[in-house]
Amino acid sequence: MATCLCDAFYDDVAAATLQVLEFVGLDVEFPEGQTCCGQPAFNGGDWSASRRVVRHTLRTFAGDLPVIVPSGSCTAMLAHGAPLEFEKERDLSAVQELGQRTWELADFLVHGRGITKWPGRYDATIAFHRSCHSRGSRSAEAATTLLASIPGVTVKEFGEGEQCCGFGGTFSVTFPHISTAMGDLKLEHIRAVQPDVLVSADMSCLMHLGGRATKEGKPIKTQHFAQILRDAMLANGGTA
Amino acid sequence: MNGRKSVDQAAAELSAETQASVYHSTKVTHEKRTKLLFDQYKNPDQLRQWAGEVKQHVIDNLDSYLPAVEARMQQNGIKVHWAATASAACHTVLDILVARRAYRVVKTKTMVSEEIRLGRFLQHHGIESVETDLGEFIVQIDKDHPSHIVRPIIHKNRREIAQSFEREGLGAYNDDPKTITMRAREHLRHKYMEADVAITGANFVSAESGRIVLVTNEGNSRFCLAATRCHIALIGIEKIVPRDQDLPLFLNLLGRSATAQELTVYTEFIKGPRHEDQLDGSDEVHVIFVDNGRTDVLESDCTEILRCIRCGACLNVCPVYRQASGHAYRSVYPGPLGAVLSPLMMGKRLFFEKADLPKASSLCGACHEVCPVNIPIPDLLLRLRNRAHVRGVAMEGSPPMGAWSVLASQPLAWRTALSASRVLNRLPTDLLPIPALQAWEQSRALPEWRGGAFRKWLAERRRPS
Amino acid sequence: MSLWSELLEFGEPPRPDYTISDRDQILTRVSKALEKLPNRALMPLYDSKVVIQHSVLAGRDPVEVLGERMQRVNTKLFPNPAAIVTYLESQGWLRGYCAPALWRTFKAHFGPNFKVELHFESRRLDDYQFSITLAGGAIAETGTIILTDEISSSRLSSLAPWAHFAVILREDILLDVPAGIRALGLDRSTIWVTGPSKTADVEGILIEGVHGPGVQGAVVIEQRVK
Ligand code: SF4
Numbered sequence: 064m065a066t067c068l069c070d071a072f073y074d075d076v077a078a079a080t081l082q083v084l085e086f087v088g089l090d091v092e093f094p095e096g097q098t099c100c101g102q103p104a105f106n107g108g109d110w111s112a113s114r115r116v117v118r119h120t121l122r123t124f125a126g127d128l129p130v131i132v133p134s135g136s137c138t139a140m141l142a143h144g145a146p147l148e149f150e151k152e153r154d155l156s157a158v159q160e161l162g163q164r165t166w167e168l169a170d171f172l173v174h175g176r177g178i179t180k181w182p183g184r185y186d187a188t189i190a191f192h193r194s195c196h197s198r199g200s201r202s203a204e205a206a207t208t209l210l211a212s213i214p215g216v217t218v219k220e221f222g223e224g225e226q227c228c229g230f231g232g233t234f235s236v237t238f239p240h241i242s243t244a245m246g247d248l249k250l251e252h253i254r255a256v257q258p259d260v261l262v263s264a265d266m267s268c269l270m271h272l273g274g275r276a277t278k279e280g281k282p283i284k285t286q287h288f289a290q291i292l293r294d295a296m297l298a299n300g301g302t303a
Numbered sequence: 304m305n306g307r308k309s310v311d312q313a314a315a316e317l318s319a320e321t322q323a324s325v326y327h328s329t330k331v332t333h334e335k336r337t338k339l340l341f342d343q344y345k346n347p348d349q350l351r352q353w354a355g356e357v358k359q360h361v362i363d364n365l366d367s368y369l370p371a372v373e374a375r376m377q378q379n380g381i382k383v384h385w386a387a388t389a390s391a392a393c394h395t396v397l398d399i400l401v402a403r404r405a406y407r408v409v410k411t412k413t414m415v416s417e418e419i420r421l422g423r424f425l426q427h428h429g430i431e432s433v434e435t436d437l438g439e440f441i442v443q444i445d446k447d448h449p450s451h452i453v454r455p456i457i458h459k460n461r462r463e464i465a466q467s468f469e470r471e472g473l474g475a476y477n478d479d480p481k482t483i484t485m486r487a488r489e490h491l492r493h494k495y496m497e498a499d500v501a502i503t504g505a506n507f508v509s510a511e512s513g514r515i516v517l518v519t520n521e522g523n524s525r526f527c528l529a530a531t532r533c534h535i536a537l538i539g540i541e542k543i544v545p546r547d548q549d550l551p552l553f554l555n556l557l558g559r560s561a562t563a564q565e566l567t568v569y570t571e572f573i574k575g576p577r578h579e580d581q582l583d584g585s586d587e588v589h590v591i592f593v594d595n596g597r598t599d600v601l602e603s604d605c606t607e608i609l610r611c612i613r614c615g616a617c618l619n620v621c622p623v624y625r626q627a628s629g630h631a632y633r634s635v636y637p638g639p640l641g642a643v644l645s646p647l648m649m650g651k652r653l654f655f656e657k658a659d660l661p662k663a664s665s666l667c668g669a670c671h672e673v674c675p676v677n678i679p680i681p682d683l684l685l686r687l688r689n690r691a692h693v694r695g696v697a698m699e700g701s702p703p704m705g706a707w708s709v710l711a712s713q714p715l716a717w718r719t720a721l722s723a724s725r726v727l728n729r730l731p732t733d734l735l736p737i738p739a740l741q742a743w744e745q746s747r748a749l750p751e752w753r754g755g756a757f758r759k760w761l762a763e764r765r766r767p768s
Numbered sequence: 769m770s771l772w773s774e775l776l777e778f779g780e781p782p783r784p785d786y787t788i789s790d791r792d793q794i795l796t797r798v799s800k801a802l803e804k805l806p807n808r809a810l811m812p813l814y815d816s817k818v819v820i821q822h823s824v825l826a827g828r829d830p831v832e833v834l835g836e837r838m839q840r841v842n843t844k845l846f847p848n849p850a851a852i853v854t855y856l857e858s859q860g861w862l863r864g865y866c867a868p869a870l871w872r873t874f875k876a877h878f879g880p881n882f883k884v885e886l887h888f889e890s891r892r893l894d895d896y897q898f899s900i901t902l903a904g905g906a907i908a909e910t911g912t913i914i915l916t917d918e919i920s921s922s923r924l925s926s927l928a929p930w931a932h933f934a935v936i937l938r939e940d941i942l943l944d945v946p947a948g949i950r951a952l953g954l955d956r957s958t959i960w961v962t963g964p965s966k967t968a969d970v971e972g973i974l975i976e977g978v979h980g981p982g983v984q985g986a987v988v989i990e991q992r993v994k
Contacts, residue, residue, distance in 0.1 A: 324971065324972075327972075328971075328972040331972065332972075343821055344821075349818075350818065350819065352812075353812050353814045353818070356809060356810075356811075356812040357811065357812060359809040360808070360809045360810060360811045360812070362809075363802065363805060363808035363809045364802070364808055365798050365802065366795065366798050366799045366802050369794075369795060369798065370795070384790075385789065385790040385791035385793075385794055386790050387790040387793045387794055388790075391790050435979065436969075437967045437969045437970070437978055438967075438969035441969070454968070454969065454972075455969070456969055456970075457972075460971060461970055461971050464970060480970040480971060480973045480975055481975050483970055484967060484970065484975040484977070484978055485977070487978070488977065488978060488979060491979060492893070492894075492928065492979065496890065496891075496893070512952075514952070520965070520966050520967060520968075520978075521965055521966065521967050521978040521979050521980070522927060522965035522978065522979045522980030522981075523978070523979045525923065525927055525959055525979075525980065526924075526927060526928075526979045526980070528923070528957070529923035529924045529927060530890070530924065540794065540798070545811060547949050547950075547952065548816040548946065548949060548950075549816065550949050551816050551819045551944075551945040551946045551948075551949055552814075552816060552818070552819055554945065555819040555945065562968075564841075564962075565840075565841075565910050565962070566910045566912060566945070566960065566962045567962070568841075568961065568962050568963045568964070568965060568966060569959055569960070569961060569962075569965070569980070570959065570960040570962070571957065571958070571959045571960075572952055572955070572957070572958045572959070572960075573956070573957050574952075574954070574955065574956050574957065575956050576956070577917065577956055577957065578917060578918075578956055580921055581917045581921055581922075581923070581956070581957075582888075582890075582921055582922045582923075582924075583890065583922055583923040583924050584917075584923055584957060592794070594790075594793075594794045594797070598794065598797035598798055598801060601797070601798060601801040601802070602797070602800075602801040602804075
């Protein structure tokens with residue numbers, strides 16, 4: 064699943080995800096009918112609208128293949144959010160089933176495929192932002208493990224790493240003051256460790272943080288986790 | 304917003320100084336708590352889960368626990384009363400006072416008394432009721448409201464406090480915290496000795512023994528209960544734990560979660576009126592079990608929030624609370640706890656008054672992670688957002704999603720919209736009122752629109768060459 | 769603050785007049801709400817000993833653990849009764865109260881400059897700079913003093929003076945918090961004291977001695993002098 068955010072803005076992240084998966088020897092299908100995981104309406108409280116979108120996703124991803132998503136947030140939506148809004152629905156079990164075979168990319172590589180080292184080279188100091196949707200999951204640990212294993216990469220921890228960046232979907236526009244203040248705090252902690260690039264497994268956080276940094280006139284380079292893996296691999300002479 | 308201030312507006316209007324001190328002290332408490340828990344236990348999460356299960360078990364079986372605890376307390380010589388509403392609770396207190404001709408009351412910090420606005424009620428009836436917790440005392444003399452459930456005056460600085468003390472005739476201006484505290488000590492110890500009745504809350508009640516457990520760091524509750532002859536405890540109906548042997552788990556988690564202490568300094572276990580050999584303390588103990596909206600919560604699909612032991616950890620960790628402070632929530636209970644509990648306690652009819660609170664969250668989940676009774680707060684916030692939607696409560700923060708969902712369930716229309724650059728993921732721009740996009744762009748740049756680019760790339764790549 | 773104060777604008781609330789009692793009303797609503805539950809949460813099977821910090825206690829002398837844990841919470845543990853009296857003298861605290869049961873234990877140590885009373889008069893609670901009372905026990909794991917109504921006949925005596933010293937019999941030291949709970953027994957009012965009275969209400973700054981003692985002390989003895 065490419066996610067609607069990549070569909071609209073971050074095509075290279077979707078491409079990188081695909082390349083990474085192919086690199087580890089998988090055949091990747093991209094169901095053309097996919098749209099969005101349904102999270103915007105779910106978070107907004109309009110669960111009937113959200114269920115409509117989830118049902119569409121159910122149809123699009125019918126079958127038993129694992130569904131890999133380059134986003135902790137969309138993964139959490141399918142694994143946790145959708146079952147919550149389907150609690151009293153008759154197709155709950157189908158929703159749960161989809162949730163169980165949905166993986167966040169880093170989690171899939173490390174825990175699904177047992178990959179703990181990534182080849183190639185990427186010369187950079189990386190600040191890794193743990194998105195909130197990886198709370199209680201193994202995704203953030205998986206991503207930092209893989210990143211740190213790439214020759215040339217230094218992963219730097221920064222202050223209050225467990226705090227939210229302030230995006231939160233519609234929260235970012237309906238609570239602009241708080242959202243921005245949270246973003247500023249996060250950026251302050253990130254800048255303190257002077258990374259070359261800010262990496263996350265969620266483009267939504269990066270859109271918020273990167274957008275804020277640009278607006279402030281102090282732009283910061285942001286990359287998705289998949290892009291780093293892909294670029295490292297390419298540097299090693301891998302083919303895309 | 305019905306003309307009332309949103310949490311975001313309130314945060315924007317908060318002084319930078321107040322915000323900084325709220326941020327700083329919540330952060331420090333949170334970090335100490337984490338260190339204490341994780342240094343001492345291999346798996347603190349397991350403790351939180353058990354505690355959550357114990358409380359959920361009690362809540363799911365309140366119909367048997369409540370009569371059981373009542374019977375036990377009566378055996379212990381405690382007089383048990385029931386109050387369905389705030390006003391019933393206030394009047395029950397007043398009746399007890401009047402029957403004793405008791406006109407001077409000392410109080411410890413109890414959230415229930417805040418809920419039922421007991422202080423103002425008693426004042427209205429000519430009864431002197433003195434708050435003895437230092438923070439609550441300052442709230443009282445300032446006619447202010449607590450902004451945190453454990454640290455009532457987290458929003459005040461020492462200069463403001465010193466001015467209040469001067470105004471109240473508690474000595475010339477002096478903003479040294481030690482001096483402030485010693486002046487309060489002097490002033491309040493005479494209040495205890497003059498008082499007829501002590502009013503407290505309860506942190507836990509054991510169904511097995513009927514014991515009331517009260518914790519304070521200052522020792523004010525002990526002073527209240529040593530110096531007066533009548534004790535009235537206001538207790539929410541959800542405060543029960545099954546057995547005495549469940550108390551270690553809860554005391555352990557409460558001290559650590561609230562103030563990063565292994566145990567709160569003073570932990571009192573009250574079983575009944577004093578023995579005749581004891582010189583100090585209550586001859587009469589009254590317990591008032593208060594509903595005041597709790598059965599509304601019990602009827603909802605958010606009963607988990609009744610597990611809450613009022614530790615404040617979710618407030619301390621919450622990035623929104625840290626920016627907005629407590630008053631922004633317009634409720635006795637602020638923060639993530641309050642965003643769930645406050646609208647529910649309004650009851651079905653008045654739910655809409657606070658239906659905006661569950662929106663005041665980025666759903667980051669930090670509150671769930673720290674909650675000592677493992678309340679899935681983000682799930683409850685989401686359920687309440689859905690409830691608001693279903694009830695048709697119109698408010699900012701819920702853009703219409705109907706048209707968007709049609710689009711997102713029709714692949715063809717979706718793809719067309721993408722390449723025609725009309726759809727924007729989390730911000731369905733064409734479907735949102737324009738100010739939303741402006742709000743984004745006011746503080747953040749938007750990335751370049753690349754709608755459909757990935758699909759094009761993929762198609763080209765897959766074209767057999 | 770606008771709505772907040774609006775909501776709180778206090779009119780005389782109507783005296784509730786229910787034909788059914790509040791008790792029945794609450795219990796009926798509770799039962800109704802719970803009836804709808806498909807299933808009710810079971811009590812988890814857990815052992816209350818899970819909260820014990822075994823690493824703190826493991827194989828050590830309880831008095832040693834107690835001392836170490838008391839230090840963490842700023843309770844001063846004295847080696848013997850004489851040391852308490854020496855400390856009092858060094859602070860210039862000469863007026864105080866000693867529980868009658870402990871008088872023989874302490875009497876010999878007080879010099880003539882001390883004015884020690886054996887009856888605590890609450891009317892004059894500011895007259896006592898210190899008090900010495902007998903504890904019901906202690907909890908080693910947390911450095912906690914246990915005060916019971918059974919053992920001490922005046923709650924105020926251990927609370928009101930600036931400095932309080934609890935005398936703990938070695939045999940009354942319990943190891944951990946669950947043991948402390950088991951020991952509650954039939955006592956009408958027990959209080960656990962883990963450090964001096966304190967607050968951090970003013971700007972988060974820790975101040976000791978808000979309502980209760982600013983100095984909390986303790987001593988472990990083998991037995992009282994009878
Ligand atoms: S909801 Fe949980 S974390 Fe928040 S105050 Fe209640 S018990 Fe503490």
